[in-house]
Amino acid sequence: MACLQEGQFYQHLGTPTGIRVETTPTDTLHKILRDAELLDRSLLAxxxxxxxxxxFLIPRISFTLRDSAVAKVPLNKADxxxxxxxxxxxxxPQRACTDIVYVPHRQGGANVPRLGDLCDVACITHAxxxxxxxxxxxxxxxxNALRGVVRRRIARDPTAADIATYLSGSLEGDFRRDGGDLSSLWSRARNATRRLGKRIGCRWVWSEARTELSVMLPRITAQxxxxxxxxxxxxxxxxxxxxIRRHYTDALAKRPDQGKVFEVTSKQEASNHFLRAGNFTCFADWRFIHRARLNCVPLNGAIRHGTRDTRCRRCGYPLETLPHVLCGCTTHSEAWRRRHNAIQNRLVKALPPALGAVTVxxxxxxxxxxxxxxIVVTDEQAKTILLIDVTVPFENRMTAFRVARxxxxxxxxxxADNLQSRGYSVAVHALLVGALGAWDPENDAVLEACEVGPCYTGLMRRLMVSDAIRWSRDIYTEHITGHCQYNI
Incomplete structure (x- = not known):
């Protein structure tokens, strides 16, 4: 083993290790960023x-953060x-909300965590x-080490509750005092908890009944x-x-402009099935759908600056927005019909013959x-009729879906009342698939009523979502270019 002087270091698991040295793994971060640039220049989809x-890249960073006291400046640059x-x-585009990068795949994001969050989580977890x-x-x-740090801060022997208060990042009472703290794992854990506490509400707590130190944080799926x-x-x-992922998801859904569609598409994993592997999605659809869901496509009604004419370039409607183009501009009525029929035909083909006679x-x-x-499915022997209507509304928050249904x-x-008076048992259902590929959670009841097999149900959800996205992209492209995107 090499004998090191003060200030010298060696690389241990990617982290500079020595006496009084800067432990930020600068070289490791540079290598990871270089690999990211090589990945960008590759021919991968x-x-x-x-x-x-x-x-490959994020786990390398996460592993390094476990053993390093990383400075925020280089970490923020890497992020x-x-x-x-x-x-x-x-x-x-540049104006798109960055929260979409940190949201999980199943809710419509890229599932790439923020490096600063990984650093804070690693510090709190290690402590x-x-x-x-x-x-x-x-x-x-x-x-004993933590108790000594807290004693230096508050100038008295700390209680167990004082230790929890210190780790939570409190600046009230005795904790407002500057005790001349030296940087340590405990001060970093305190700062990390204070940063995350402002956003997600986590904190350290001491239980007198159980005589143990715990960490309290909001539930992920409930209040x-x-x-x-x-x-x-x-x-x-x-x-x-x-x-943390839920924090970014909620923050994006609350945005008045870019969160409208996201609020709907984040409800079901089927709405975002293509994000992980690009299934049933071509490159043109990929280039369109993310901008469209964040309302970042260039349309006259979406211009943020100047006094440009906002009228629809095809029908003269006062405001050319994406909802108008995909669901309101009658110039594209034939494409609407074909988009509707593409989704409808998926369900018709999946209906089992034993369910009854099918008319469309x-x-x-x-x-x-x-x-x-x-779709009408009639079983004369059992005197049952199943009515299903398909609609493709725009995802203007969940309210639009509820109104459409x-x-x-x-x-x-x-x-239905007329048919019931004739002795039939009638069930009426509506199947909703958003213009930008949102799958309504209530559609599952429709598929169950249609007795679609469980194996094909998951596949059919994904196919219907991709059909809606593909046709909406064709409608948008035709609207912008004036060239029909399908065979008439």
Whole structure:
């Protein structure tokens, strides 16, 4: 082993290690960023580049952060460089919200975590594991070191509650005092908790009843808080990361402009099935869908500056926006019909013959109604009729989907009453797939009523979502260029 002087160091697992040396793994970060640039110049598909970043580069950074006291400046620069590359692979403009980079795949994001968050999570987790270590000697050394740091801060012997308050980053009362703290694991854990506490509300707590130190953080899937006790120490890192991801998801959904579509598409994993591997998605669809969902496509009504004419370039409507182009400009009515029929035909082909006789877009014989339900399944022997209507609304938050479904059910309520008076058992359903590929969670009840097999159900969801995206991209392209994108 080499004998090192003060200030000298050697690379241990990617981290500079020595006496009084800067432990920021600058060389390791540079190598990772160089690999990211090589990945960007490769011939991989954009979704493959994102997957490679998450699979190979992020774990290298996470591993390094576990053993290093990383300065924020180089880490923020590395995070900015990776974020710019991911936005490039998503074909997003500069004004697009960056939260989409940190959101999981199943909710419509790139699933690439923020490096600063990884650093804070690693620091809090490491401190908690030391203080709850099953080995008594290691735990005692950690507790004594922490107690000495807190004593220096508040100028008195700390209680267990004082230690929890210190680690939570409090600046009230005795903790406002500048005790001349030296940088240590405990001061870094305190700062990390204070940073995350402002965003996700995590904090350290001391339980007098159980006489143990725990970490409290909001629940991921419900309201309220979860307390991570020493017995559940292995879960802390996963729960912290999940809570941070939920923070970015909620923040993006609350945005008044770019969060409208995201609020709907983030509800079901099927709406974002193509993000992981690009299944059933061509490159043109990939380049369109991310910008469209964040309302970043160049249209007259989306111009942020100047006094440019905002009228629709095809029909003269006062405001040319993406909802108008995909669901309102009657110039594209034929494409709307084909988009609707593409989704409808997927369901028709999946209906089992034993369910009954199937008619498509036809009036029901024996009634005087002019309504033509998209799909009617009739079983004369069992005296049952299943009415299904397909619609493709724009994802203007969940309210738009609820209104569209209620409108369809109300439209056929009188017809259903007429059929029931003739002795039939009638069920009316509406199948909703958003113009930008949002799968309505209530559609699962429709597929269950249609007795679609569980194996094909998952595949059909993904195919319908991809059909909607493909046709919407064709409609948008035709609107901009004036060239028809399909065979008439």
């Amino acid at each position: 954009p979704w493959q580049k994102i997957d490679a970043t998450h699979t 900015s460089a990776i974020r710019v590359l991911v936005q490039k692979w998503l074909y997003l 908690f594991r030391l203080l709850t270590c099953p080995d008594v000697s290691a735990r005692t050394i950690a507790e 309220g808080y979860t307390t991570v006790t020493p017995a559940a120490r292995a879960l802390l890192e996963r729960l912290l990361k999940g809570t 877009d036809s009036p029901i014989p024996g009634t005087n109604s002019r309504l033509r339900p998209d 209620e409108k369809k059910l109300s439209k056929y309520s009188q017809l």
